[in-house]
Amino acid sequence: MKYALRRVLQAVVVVLLAYVFTFVVISVLPGDPVTNTLRNPQNGFSEEEIQRIVAYYGLDRPVHEQLWQSLSRFVVGDLGVSLRSGLPVSRLISEVLSSTLVLAASALGVALVLAFAIGFGTQYLPKRYGQGLLRAFPSLFLSVPNFVIGLLLINVFAFQLGLFRVIDSEGGLATLFAAIALGIPVSARIAEVLVANLDHESAEEYASVARSRGLGRTGLLLRHLLKPSSLPVVTVVALAVGELLGGAVITEQIFGRTGIGSLVERSVTTQDLPVLQAVVTLAAIVFVGVNLIADLVYPLLDPRVRLGESRSRPKVEVAA
Amino acid sequence: AGGPAAGTATPPKDGGAITFLIDSLGDTWIPNNSAISSFQGHIWGHLTDKLVYVDDKGAVSPWVAEKWEQNATATEFTLHLRQGVTFSDKTPLDAAAVVANLDIWSKGDPTRGINPIGLFPKTYDHSQAVDTTTVKVFFKAPTLGFIPTLGYHGSILISPKTIALPSAQQADLSNDIGSGPFVLASWKEGDSVVLKKRPDYNWGPKALGHEGPARLDSITYKLVAEPSVRTSAVQSGQADVAYNPSPQELASFKSQGFTTATPRYLGFVNGFAINTKVAPFDDVKVRQALQHGIDRKEIISTVYTEDWLPAQSLFQSNVPGATDRSADFAYDADKANRLLDEAGWVKGADGVRAKDGKRLEFTLYANPYLAASKSVDELVAQQLGKLGFKTTIQAFDVVTYGERVKINSPSVAAYEVTRSFIDAGTVAGVLTDANKGENWFGLGQTDAKLVQLATGVAAADSVEKRAPLLDELQGHVLQQGYFVPLTQIVQRLYLQSPKLQGVTYNGIAYANYYAAWLG
Amino acid sequence: MAPQDRLTGELLRVEGLTVSYGDHQVVTDVGFSLRRGESLALIGESGSGKSTIARSVLRLLPRGVGRATGTVEFEGQEILSLSERRFRPLRGRRIGFVPQDPGNSLNPVRTIGVQAQEAAALIGEKGPEVVLETFDQVGLDNPRRVYDSYPHQLSGGMLQRVLIGLTVLPRPALIVADEPTSALDVTIQKRILDLLSQLRQDLNISLLLITHDLAIAAERADSLVVLKDGVVQEAGSTASVFSAPSSEYARKLHADVPALNPDRYQHLRDSDRPVGEPPRIEVRGVSKTFTVDGKVLTAVDDVSFSVAPGTTHALVGESGSGKTTTIRLLLGLEEPDSGSITVAGEEVTRRSHASLRSVRRHLQLVYQNPFTSLDPLWTVKRLVGESLDRYRVGDRDERVREALDSVGLSQDLLSRRPTALSGGQRQRVALARALVLRPDVIVLDEPTSALDVSVQAGIVEVMLTLQASLGLTYVFVSHDLALVRQLAHTVSVMRQGRIVESGPVAAVLDNPQEPYTRALVDSIPAGADPVAGGVS
Amino acid sequence: MSAAVALPTVRSFSTRSVPVGVVISFAVVVFVLAWSFLPGFFTSHDPAVGVPADKFQGPSSAHWFGTDHLGRDLFARVVHGSSSSVTSALIAVLIAVVVGGLIGLVAGFVGGWADTVLSRLVDVLLAIPEFLLAVIVVSALGFETINVAIATGVSAVGVFARVMRSEVLKTRRAVFVEASYLQGGARWHILTRHVLPNASRSVFTLAVLQFGFAILIIAGLAFLGYGDPPPASDWGLLVSVGKNYPLAPWLVYAPALVMIATVLSVNRISRWLRKTD
Ligand SMILES: Nc1ncnc2c1ncn2[C@@H]1O[C@H](COP(=O)(O)OP(=O)(O)OP(=O)(O)O)[C@@H](O)[C@H]1O
Numbered sequence A: 001m002k003y004a005l006r007r008v009l010q011a012v013v014v015v016l017l018a019y020v021f022t023f024v025v026i027s028v029l030p031g032d033p034v035t036n037t038l039r040n041p042q043n044g045f046s047e048e049e050i051q052r053i054v055a056y057y058g059l060d061r062p063v064h065e066q067l068w069q070s071l072s073r074f075v076v077g078d079l080g081v082s083l084r085s086g087l088p089v090s091r092l093i094s095e096v097l098s099s100t101l102v103l104a105a106s107a108l109g110v111a112l113v114l115a116f117a118i119g120f121g122t123q124y125l126p127k128r129y130g131q132g133l134l135r136a137f138p139s140l141f142l143s144v145p146n147f148v149i150g151l152l153l154i155n156v157f158a159f160q161l162g163l164f165r166v167i168d169s170e171g172g173l174a175t176l177f178a179a180i181a182l183g184i185p186v187s188a189r190i191a192e193v194l195v196a197n198l199d200h201e202s203a204e205e206y207a208s209v210a211r212s213r214g215l216g217r218t219g220l221l222l223r224h225l226l227k228p229s230s231l232p233v234v235t236v237v238a239l240a241v242g243e244l245l246g247g248a249v250i251t252e253q254i255f256g257r258t259g260i261g262s263l264v265e266r267s268v269t270t271q272d273l274p275v276l277q278a279v280v281t282l283a284a285i286v287f288v289g290v291n292l293i294a295d296l297v298y299p300l301l302d303p304r305v306r307l308g309e310s311r312s313r314p315k316v317e318v319a320a
Numbered sequence B: 001a002g003g004p005a006a007g008t009a010t011p012p013k014d015g016g017a018i019t020f021l022i023d024s025l026g027d028t029w030i031p032n033n034s035a036i037s038s039f040q041g042h043i044w045g046h047l048t049d050k051l052v053y054v055d056d057k058g059a060v061s062p063w064v065a066e067k068w069e070q071n072a073t074a075t076e077f078t079l080h081l082r083q084g085v086t087f088s089d090k091t092p093l094d095a096a097a098v099v100a101n102l103d104i105w106s107k108g109d110p111t112r113g114i115n116p117i118g119l120f121p122k123t124y125d126h127s128q129a130v131d132t133t134t135v136k137v138f139f140k141a142p143t144l145g146f147i148p149t150l151g152y153h154g155s156i157l158i159s160p161k162t163i164a165l166p167s168a169q170q171a172d173l174s175n176d177i178g179s180g181p182f183v184l185a186s187w188k189e190g191d192s193v194v195l196k197k198r199p200d201y202n203w204g205p206k207a208l209g210h211e212g213p214a215r216l217d218s219i220t221y222k223l224v225a226e227p228s229v230r231t232s233a234v235q236s237g238q239a240d241v242a243y244n245p246s247p248q249e250l251a252s253f254k255s256q257g258f259t260t261a262t263p264r265y266l267g268f269v270n271g272f273a274i275n276t277k278v279a280p281f282d283d284v285k286v287r288q289a290l291q292h293g294i295d296r297k298e299i300i301s302t303v304y305t306e307d308w309l310p311a312q313s314l315f316q317s318n319v320p321g322a323t324d325r326s327a328d329f330a331y332d333a334d335k336a337n338r339l340l341d342e343a344g345w346v347k348g349a350d351g352v353r354a355k356d357g358k359r360l361e362f363t364l365y366a367n368p369y370l371a372a373s374k375s376v377d378e379l380v381a382q383q384l385g386k387l388g389f390k391t392t393i394q395a396f397d398v399v400t401y402g403e404r405v406k407i408n409s410p411s412v413a414a415y416e417v418t419r420s421f422i423d424a425g426t427v428a429g430v431l432t433d434a435n436k437g438e439n440w441f442g443l444g445q446t447d448a449k450l451v452q453l454a455t456g457v458a459a460a461d462s463v464e465k466r467a468p469l470l471d472e473l474q475g476h477v478l479q480q481g482y483f484v485p486l487t488q489i490v491q492r493l494y495l496q497s498p499k500l501q502g503v504t505y506n507g508i509a510y511a512n513y514y515a516a517w518l519g
Numbered sequence C: 001m002a003p004q005d006r007l008t009g010e011l012l013r014v015e016g017l018t019v020s021y022g023d024h025q026v027v028t029d030v031g032f033s034l035r036r037g038e039s040l041a042l043i044g045e046s047g048s049g050k051s052t053i054a055r056s057v058l059r060l061l062p063r064g065v066g067r068a069t070g071t072v073e074f075e076g077q078e079i080l081s082l083s084e085r086r087f088r089p090l091r092g093r094r095i096g097f098v099p100q101d102p103g104n105s106l107n108p109v110r111t112i113g114v115q116a117q118e119a120a121a122l123i124g125e126k127g128p129e130v131v132l133e134t135f136d137q138v139g140l141d142n143p144r145r146v147y148d149s150y151p152h153q154l155s156g157g158m159l160q161r162v163l164i165g166l167t168v169l170p171r172p173a174l175i176v177a178d179e180p181t182s183a184l185d186v187t188i189q190k191r192i193l194d195l196l197s198q199l200r201q202d203l204n205i206s207l208l209l210i211t212h213d214l215a216i217a218a219e220r221a222d223s224l225v226v227l228k229d230g231v232v233q234e235a236g237s238t239a240s241v242f243s244a245p246s247s248e249y250a251r252k253l254h255a256d257v258p259a260l261n262p263d264r265y266q267h268l269r270d271s272d273r274p275v276g277e278p279p280r281i282e283v284r285g286v287s288k289t290f291t292v293d294g295k296v297l298t299a300v301d302d303v304s305f306s307v308a309p310g311t312t313h314a315l316v317g318e319s320g321s322g323k324t325t326t327i328r329l330l331l332g333l334e335e336p337d338s339g340s341i342t343v344a345g346e347e348v349t350r351r352s353h354a355s356l357r358s359v360r361r362h363l364q365l366v367y368q369n370p371f372t373s374l375d376p377l378w379t380v381k382r383l384v385g386e387s388l389d390r391y392r393v394g395d396r397d398e399r400v401r402e403a404l405d406s407v408g409l410s411q412d413l414l415s416r417r418p419t420a421l422s423g424g425q426r427q428r429v430a431l432a433r434a435l436v437l438r439p440d441v442i443v444l445d446e447p448t449s450a451l452d453v454s455v456q457a458g459i460v461e462v463m464l465t466l467q468a469s470l471g472l473t474y475v476f477v478s479h480d481l482a483l484v485r486q487l488a489h490t491v492s493v494m495r496q497g498r499i500v501e502s503g504p505v506a507a508v509l510d511n512p513q514e515p516y517t518r519a520l521v522d523s524i525p526a527g528a529d530p531v532a533g534g535v536s
Numbered sequence D: 001m002s003a004a005v006a007l008p009t010v011r012s013f014s015t016r017s018v019p020v021g022v023v024i025s026f027a028v029v030v031f032v033l034a035w036s037f038l039p040g041f042f043t044s045h046d047p048a049v050g051v052p053a054d055k056f057q058g059p060s061s062a063h064w065f066g067t068d069h070l071g072r073d074l075f076a077r078v079v080h081g082s083s084s085s086v087t088s089a090l091i092a093v094l095i096a097v098v099v100g101g102l103i104g105l106v107a108g109f110v111g112g113w114a115d116t117v118l119s120r121l122v123d124v125l126l127a128i129p130e131f132l133l134a135v136i137v138v139s140a141l142g143f144e145t146i147n148v149a150i151a152t153g154v155s156a157v158g159v160f161a162r163v164m165r166s167e168v169l170k171t172r173r174a175v176f177v178e179a180s181y182l183q184g185g186a187r188w189h190i191l192t193r194h195v196l197p198n199a200s201r202s203v204f205t206l207a208v209l210q211f212g213f214a215i216l217i218i219a220g221l222a223f224l225g226y227g228d229p230p231p232a233s234d235w236g237l238l239v240s241v242g243k244n245y246p247l248a249p250w251l252v253y254a255p256a257l258v259m260i261a262t263v264l265s266v267n268r269i270s271r272w273l274r275k276t277d
């Protein structure tokens, strides 16, 4: 339990640091949505007017003061007000969060289904023909820019086949196809690990021994190989959460969905610092939280690993 | 085609819902702070009314203000309001409400983070409600542009209750009460705004040729950031209007039977304001060479379609007071070459002209407010390249652009203008630095003729007296090469389902669906 | 299958068996036969194809890669060409399999019980009773606990018992055992082998035993097949192969097994050495504890011994008894909690790395595993020469070549990297690296346990020759008593961090005083004793 | 008898045959590199100047990839854009390798206090989703291709730091490092001669893989409009401009296919390197 507590504390520190980090990075560029809107030549504001409004938002104070103020607000749960829209950041986020979570969860579902289909396929298909092709899929999935997948899917399934309507962007099928676009690269990562593990596990001595006990291919796969091969998938999935949240920026843009991703997109172009900070911190919380849970739950799944042991979950090498 | 959409094939009928795909829903919904947004203007245009209506020819006609008078020096105006106009919360839109609006437009409220309306005349002094339907407005100096400005997209009439709210609440669109033909049904930040018709609406502008409530039941503005997704959705019948399709594809859509609309706003044409302090543009010949070296026809045929018009002056040709000055800057490559030769710029081995060891070059900053700007600049760079004039293109996002590209800054030799206005008098405030003018050409008040013309335009107390001054001013600015027009600007483009009819476009090129119907 | 086959005839007949992995042929034209109730041993060095043959018989060659041709007849039925569906019922039911490494042979994430049920299901049993009964039969103390455990919670010996139990549970006619004990401690090896023999007799099961250990084969099998590079070198009854090996290879193999030739290197070992000099190494009352997960573990407990110059001192004991820790203390790689150590009169404990440098010149270590102790990116030349550079010794190339010569390595290897060397070659490189500074003392931590017997014999010979010519002092760690008898002068037997017995090799091994030492000595396979002597 | 540890089999050191897929991958990479060094050799068209009258022509023998909205030859633009695409991906990888590698090396080798501080920093970098991090960084630096490359590099620093650190830790504990120490090796010698070369091997393989991903991330950022102004023709920019013309789909698919082929090849090579390690 001491271990769990330490991990939680560590996670909290990381989240706070992520908050500060974002602030520092974004503050590098002097620019903010307020001055930006004001400087739109259509507006024709004078310099004094601009200064007055900037002062209202406290944007003229030294950076460290701003950071201190925003950090002390953040700690008590106040995310501040969006400079761009003037709405409370917590409201902006709570409005779009569920949409992104649904998308990310569906994408994860799609990714898992695809990955396991590939994984099982490699164990069943004859080595020479189907397998080579199947094994090439993860690589291919990882090489296609996700916006190309998105544009392709939307073109074919929404416009050519009319399966879903883009304006109904939160609808079931629309969400499914967005999830496919977002999930494909993730499925590749999972499949890579899964296939490697299935190969590895099936070459393990215990697989031979189990077969020597009369088990057939399916029995071996389901009773023996599946569980140990899937365990590292927990790690990959936990890491993939980051990719899902990051990838949502583009997927949401293409599929015309609201969500954390499109919120980031909009806020970045206007340098809406409070929103960006909140979103990045939220993403960090989700990522750190999921990984924390994975760390704490893993020992329950894998009898070999005990909580707090230095080698807890197997570290999967993340390739970017 | 500009103006009302073509095709009135089916008779008007009531009912139906349309979907309008838009590339952004702007930033904030605080009415004062957002009214300028090119995106939110669509929604404000249906949620709110204005005091006057300005059509796409710049003609001003009554709306909430039934009639108005002004004194001889154009410093005092009296507005007579229409009776019985109410906000959607049933409170009356009366003289007191108008005074509240005028005050907040002109001054904003810095303590609440509410900006003034940028283009509202700075000469505003105060206004008072004479009775429930009469408002008197006082100015410190002649303000010819006041009445047309009331039809500008910023001047939206909002309920005084809303105006009194703190900014965080005004930012919630559902708190923003207007008197328009539509009311808010629902909205989701960064996603969509759904409007439904207001059944008791009965005070639309006469100019739109429709009375009573709107015909359509609802309008959904849905944010779809990808241009290709917007157009494909209209093409496949999933939506009715796509905002800002790429101009080059319009012809092809048209041939497929879709309606396209490219209304022009009132304002300056798209062109370069030249900083005469920056080399090589400190030489009038180089400026003139630039004017004559640009092939506007090729721009239109390559980047745009024949719906675009070449510039005839520095104003769009629909602006009252604009005159045809195209001869002053007509495309003539030989002339441009000659001018550059005369100015002493000699072509080097790499095809770039040079003088005293300096190359003839400058940077164009593509205007992020105009989608086609990059393509136009690329083409201009190609054309100038043939003259031996090297042009580099720099493109920034809106934020960086606002930071780095400022008009009249020494690093910006040519500022790409995209600016709408409702009254040509605006020009007086940008040409020189007199009266805190924007000093577009970096001349300060050194060009006496320019100063004199600008002051004359500003001080004019009637449109008739102003017209000849305006004409002379346009001629002077163009002959001196201070401004290099490109094309008349179409900043708002629409791709539309052929079923949607009766759409109107106002003087700032916003589509209005009050009178529209689905065939 | 003919009825008489059931009782007496041939159970398994292999003929012209050829196996290849991809286009790499590893077993060529192998043939042998095994009669009902008898046992046959396949022996040969690592990589000679023993496991491959076992897997061919069980049809467990890796899918898609391994391909077997020839004939394998089991109970009169040709099984290589049988469809998987028809063959599957034979696996487990008629042919059982005991694997080499019990630690890897059970699914690590499922309980023993779940896996045991798979074996019970072969004979239609559902409940845990049969399994528990079998566990009892194979000598597992607490069957219920074993049943509920995960593999990692049991020791290697227990796991091997479990595996043997699962194999015999369906009462197969044949058990294929692939090195069933080589991953286990010596003392446990003997018990497991005894268990197998016992069950075999009780249940009348035939055994195809695979081993690299001639001594075990001699002790346990009725007949032998000797393999080299996938080709049968010699086959016949154990007695005949032992008494009159007809092939060169079998003769050499026999000669290289320490247990069968305890006095092979006597002449080298007992050559002249100085007498009366003070001990080169003195270890006095050294203790070392580790704290793991809050638990204190005494790895070395009050250990003392001394080594005379030019002699070999062996440290023996089962795994975890503290041998490696002791020598790490000796080298100054760990700090003892108490006690003192001197090497050539110099204290090595409680000193900094810098101040130890001068001692280290004369004190070198050869690690157990040559696959991890050589930087894979370095060439042999750099590896061997490293210490010369560090200590700025001149004529580097000359001394490197000399060192390679002395361990019997050709100069051609100078520019190779470890990955391009065999295990034996690597260990020789490690030895050369230790020798190149011309130290007085070399510490060797199980230097041959990762190597084949014949390779081991080569290394041992080099060691002893060097000792005879250079007067080196060795501290030699091993769990192999037979090897210790061949090359050491003195020995300390360790158990749970303590030295339980020590003294001259002959005295300790021939006349062990402690029960633990006796158990260790007993577990040396005796070989086919009556005839063994006649061969050396 | 020996406790025959499962040992890696000594591989015969014959020249292992290189799989066909890897050969093709190398060919693709060589081609792309050739494009970026000698674009003029592969196309005679000017990437920046087109014939406006020839705009939006589909792929043909005259214009292999068709022409764009200003009538410029798309193939020429792809070829001329490869230099910048390859360079920016290289910059991204370089930043990730150098900065991440250094952090990982110091954390892993120095340990203690430095490790704690650096590891937290790395945790922060890893906790922010990579693409999000890149978006934030590029928005702070300004939307230019070089900044996009820097942002992409920064976003991968965490991964490289972690891999480097664990490799350094692993190598530092390796038996051969202790052996070198016993041979009289000092800290610096061990670090530079044993730890760094061995730890770098997996970092190198990862770097090759990252090169492919960097191309994708840079393209993704370009897709969002964060890239160089025209007439730059990085692959990502080409796709990002091309997507606005749905009636001319080749403007998206031609550069996208080049990108996919390149990334696929690089990934294949990295995988092969990892296997032959
Ligand atoms: N799956 C495989 N693919 C390719 N080659 C293999 C495979 N398994 C074994 N080999 C090779 O086949 C040869 C024989 O291996 P095998 O495992 O049968 O030897 P062994 O006699 O059992 O050795 P050991 O004593 O080390 O267990 C070796 O050269 C080995 O490298």
Ligand SMILES: Nc1ncnc2c1ncn2[C@@H]1O[C@H](COP(=O)(O)OP(=O)(O)OP(=O)(O)O)[C@@H](O)[C@H]1O
Binding pocket: C290, C291, C292, C297, C298, C299, C317, C318, C319, C320, C321, C322, C323, C324, C325, C326, C479
């Ligand atoms: N660095 C360490 N930290 C914690 N425990 C250790 C450490 N090194 C050794 N031990 C423990 O000390 C005990 C003795 O280990 P040591 O390696 O000396 O045994 P050994 O006799 O060499 O065994 P083997 O024959 O398996 O090599 C073991 O229980 C081991 O787990």
Ligand SMILES: [Mg+2]
Binding pocket: C050, C051, C052, C178
């Ligand atoms: Mg084997």
Ligand SMILES: [Mg+2]
Binding pocket: C323, C324, C325, C445
């Ligand atoms: Mg040991």
Ligand code: NI
Binding pocket: C182, C213, D001, D002, D003, D004
């Ligand atoms: Ni052994």
